[in-house]
Amino acid sequence: MKLLVTGGAGFIGSNFVIKSLRVKKDLEIIVIDKLNYAAHPDAIKNLERCKLVVDDICNKDAVFDLVKEVDAVVHFAAESHNDNSLRNPYPFIESNIVGTTNILEACKNYKVRLHHISTDEVFGDLALDDPHKFTRYTPYAPSSPYSASKASADMLVRAWVRSFGLEATISNCSNNYGPYQHIEKFIPRMITNRLMGVKPKLYGDGLNVRDWIHVDDHIAGVWLILEKGAPGQTYLLGANGEKSNLEVVKTLNRLMGYPEDDYEHVKDRAGHDRRYAIDASDTIAELGFSPKYTDFEAGLKATINWYSDHPEFWHLDKEAVENSYKQQGQ
DSSP, rough: EEEEEEEETHHHHHHHHHHHHOTTOEEEEEEEEETTTTOOOGGGGTTTTTEEOOOOTOOOHHHHHHTTOOSSSOOOOOOOOHHHHHHOOOOIIIIIIHHHHHHHHHHHHTTTTEEEEEEEGEEEEEOOOOOBOOOOOOOOOSSHHHHHHHHHHHHHHHHHHHHHHHHHEEEOOOOESSSSOOOOSHHHHHHHHTTTOOEEEEETTTTHHHHHHEHHHHHHHHHHHHOOOOTTTTEEEEESSSEEEEHHHHHHHHHHSSOTOOOOOOOOTOOOOBOBBBOOOHHHHHHHHOSOOOHHHHHHHHHHHHHHOOOOHHHHHHHHHHHHHHHOHH
């Protein structure tokens, strides 16, 4: 099989490329990535059976030229940081909507299978005491330019499936953590703060809940969908990993040898969703999805160790990231 992986130098994309090539010896991958600030091309540099094309999915000609060479496309590429979307939504509209349209048109033209990576944030949020979780039938209610642009991309995929018979699937995944995640994101920011001798920063009251899944489990779920998923279907991927931000910071402090309550409250993010929670039971029943990293503390410890062992990945960006948060009172 030959795959085109969009955004394959980013966090989840690079993990997908590395682990897929390691396990599947007959696999070839072409990565298209514009290498923005959150990309890390060194993660996939020198991999056998992997070709990196530095370009933008908003470049229609480049997308068409690459899609015609492959058997399937796995579409990770997206602008994804909520805070950035609040400051400037235009890159999110361009990459997540215009770029996705280019992918869809190319896949339609060359009759290429597509799997589109989405997020649980398209569903909006849940109350902390709500007994329900998100399912494939939950209505969309995005609350930020980022999640609205991803919801738009999902709807475009569904339209191409219905109107043009495109062979495509969608997965909505909960919050990922693990190696190669940019340090603007919550868990790597807290880890690298500690490694720099700075207290973790906790948004608002810290009670906002996220449903955490290790990136390796996300990748395993994507492969199940590629190999066994029904065209036109949406699959939810999660690992029953609901934790409040406060719980995460306290656990991180303890694992790194600090008092659990050694953190600093900062201004809450605008429109901060209260709780995400994925019900993956349909994916489990239909595809046999079975997350392996169900011990969040063990997964977090491994992630701490990775950032501690790879300062070259984040050290040069740390000052700029913290200065940006400081300007926002965070």
